[in-house]
Amino acid sequence: GQQVMQIPQYQHVQEGEDFTTYCNSSTTLSNIQWYKQRPGGHPVFLIQLVKSGEVKKQKRLTFQFGEAKKNSSLHITATQTTDVGTYFCAFGAQKLVFGQGTRLTINP
Amino acid sequence: GAVVSQHPSRVICKSGTSVKIECRSLDFQATTMFWYRQFPKQSLMLMATSNEGSKATYEQGVEKDKFLINHASLTLSTLTVTSAHPEDSSFYICSADGGQLNTEAFFGQGTRLTVV
Numbered sequence: 001g002q003q004v005m006q007i008p009q010y011q012h013v014q015e016g017e018d019f020t021t022y023c024n025s026s027t028t029l030s031n032i033q034w035y036k037q038r039p040g041g042h043p044v045f046l047i048q049l050v051k052s053g054e055v056k057k058q059k060r061l062t063f064q065f066g067e068a069k070k071n072s073s074l075h076i077t078a079t080q081t082t083d084v085g086t087y088f089c090a091f092g093a094q095k096l097v098f099g100q101g102t103r104l105t106i107n108p
Numbered sequence: 109g110a111v112v113s114q115h116p117s118r119v120i121c122k123s124g125t126s127v128k129i130e131c132r133s134l135d136f137q138a139t140t141m142f143w144y145r146q147f148p149k150q151s152l153m154l155m156a157t158s159n160e161g162s163k164a165t166y167e168q169g170v171e172k173d174k175f176l177i178n179h180a181s182l183t184l185s186t187l188t189v190t191s192a193h194p195e196d197s198s199f200y201i202c203s204a205d206g207g208q209l210n211t212e213a214f215f216g217q218g219t220r221l222t223v224v
Contacts, residue, residue: 033212042201043152045212088151094205095142096213098151 002027006089006099014107019076021102023089031091032065032072037101038085046074046087081106110136112204114216121192121223129187129219131158131202137182138204142213143175146199158185158202192223 004023013019023032031050035043047056049065049072056063062075076083086103090096111134121127131141139160144152156177157165164177176188189196199220203213 042215042218043213044215048212090213094140095154095157096152096203097154100151103149 002029002091002097004029004089004091004097004099006102008102009100010103010105012105012107013079015081016078019079019083019104020073021087021089021104022071022073023099024071025091026070028069029091030069030093033090033096034063034072034074035088035090036085037088041085043088079104079106081108110204110214112202112214112216114202114219116219117217118220119222121221123193123223124191126188126190127192127221129189129200129202129221131185131187131204131216133183133204136204138185139182141179141185141202141204143177143185143187144201144203146201146218152201189221192221194223197221197223
């Protein structure tokens with residue numbers, strides 16, 4: 001079935017540095033969602049993108065959906081320690097298929 | 109947003125016993141709920157789709173007789189792990205989407221199951 005590949009698997013940054021995680025699919029996606037999961041917690045919805053080339057911003061977070069709707073990225077500007085967690089992309093109408101996740105750790 | 113409550117948050121059980129996990133939608137009705145499993149440092153994998161008033165739909169490789177799902181009301185789905193074994197130890201999470209297509213999923217808090 002359809003899958004999304006998410007990279008990198010891990011990312012360690014200094015506080016204040018930027019961070020980006022990428023999701024790629026071999027097939028066109030109807031939508032892409034992004035979730036954040038804190039250590040020991042459950043996934044929390046961040047955003048959904050549905051349009052080709054769509055870009056959305058939430059404070060320091062920028063989400064992009066590729067023109068071909070086959071890739072997406074999440075970029076965090078000037079990371080803070082509260083950004084620590086695993087970021088997942090996912091797609092689907094009701095039941096979701098998740099990417100492998102990118103685990104972000106931050107050196108304060 | 110919608111609230112999904114999952115209980116218990118943690119459970120330790122002995123091999124061979126059964127464990128029931130509850131997932132409730134608190135402020136909306138959910139005709140469909142989803143059960144995921146997450147092993148340490150891995151992604152969420154869909155196990156089954158729970159349908160109110162009908163049989164659950166299981167993903168390939170998930171044993172329906174081992175993971176019993178009941179969705180008897182519009183606000184409650186239960187997952188029972190029967191004859192649990194240590195390899196069933198995992199984080200089990202339910203979700204619901206409020207009944208509309210292409211909307212966010214609301215997750216329960218998850219249940220950390222440890223089988224000893």
